[in-house]
Amino acid sequence: AQTVTQSQPEMSVQEAETVTLSCTYDTSESDYYLFWYKQPPSRQMILVIRQEAYKQQNATENRFSVNFQKAAKSFSLKISDSQLGDAAMYFCAYRDGNAGGTSYGKLTFGQGTILTVHP
Amino acid sequence: NAGVTQTPKFQVLKTGQSMTLQCAQDMNHNSMYWYRQDPGMGLRLIYYSASEGTTDKGEVPNGYNVSRLNKREFSLRLESAAPSQTSVYFCASQGQVLPIETQYFGPGTRLLVL
Numbered sequence: 227a228q229t230v231t232q233s234q235p236e237m238s239v240q241e242a243e244t245v246t247l248s249c250t251y252d253t254s255e256s257d258y259y260l261f262w263y264k265q266p267p268s269r270q271m272i273l274v275i276r277q278e279a280y281k282q283q284n285a286t287e288n289r290f291s292v293n294f295q296k297a298a299k300s301f302s303l304k305i306s307d308s309q310l311g312d313a314a315m316y317f318c319a320y321r322d323g324n325a326g327g328t329s330y331g332k333l334t335f336g337q338g339t340i341l342t343v344h345p
Numbered sequence: 346n347a348g349v350t351q352t353p354k355f356q357v358l359k360t361g362q363s364m365t366l367q368c369a370q371d372m373n374h375n376s377m378y379w380y381r382q383d384p385g386m387g388l389r390l391i392y393y394s395a396s397e398g399t400t401d402k403g404e405v406p407n408g409y410n411v412s413r414l415n416k417r418e419f420s421l422r423l424e425s426a427a428p429s430q431t432s433v434y435f436c437a438s439q440g441q442v443l444p445i446e447t448q449y450f451g452p453g454t455r456l457l458v459l
Binding site (some may be wrong): 230261268273276309330338 | 376439450455
């Protein structure tokens with residue numbers, strides 16, 4: 227079974243600074259997808275960024291970017307120019323790419339990292 | 346366009362009571378999922394429905410049943426609630442839009458079992 231590990235239970239950053247959240251995963255598959263979700267105090271799960279394993283180029287979405295290291299099975303999230311609204315729990319998630327298999331569409335989540343942004 | 350909706354938002358049950366959590370999506374998605382989120386843990390999959398008419402167990406199915414009523418609706422039932430089922434429950438749906446299929450989540454239902 228696939229596992230996802232977020233080794234940082236809590237992180238903090240000053241407003242306008244940069245912070246990196248870590249995620250490692252374990253899988254024997256070669257085709258898969260990785261996601262970062264944000265969960266603010268409202269508890270709504272919001273997709274931040276996603277990465278296809280077959281793509282070498284790291285995904286970026288405005289101030290959010292990832293460092294995807296397939297060989298190391300590492301998928302970190304970098305938040306640049308941090309804003310107060312970035313404060314939330316962040317979850318890393320994994321999904322097999324085998325749409326026809328038994329693991330179709332199912333997400334495996336890490337334990338989450340609480341990000342605090344200081345003004 | 347409401348996306349994924351869940352009812353109720355919050356519920357208190359006594360041990361042994363039953364209840365059904367409702368989920369509906371208006372995005373014409375084929376797949377729907379139920380997750381639970383416990384303190385200090387990520388979301389864990391309870392049941393999923395890859396398409397209308399099919400349901401399958403996820404990682405933590407014990408104590409739950411599901412019904413895929415139609416393409417829009419996917420309900421989760423607790424037949425005899427236990428304190429260990431105190432959690433926040435999320436429903437999600439997923440379409441077939443390539444190049445990547447993304448799950449969209451509802452706002453969650455907070456359940457307290459006394």
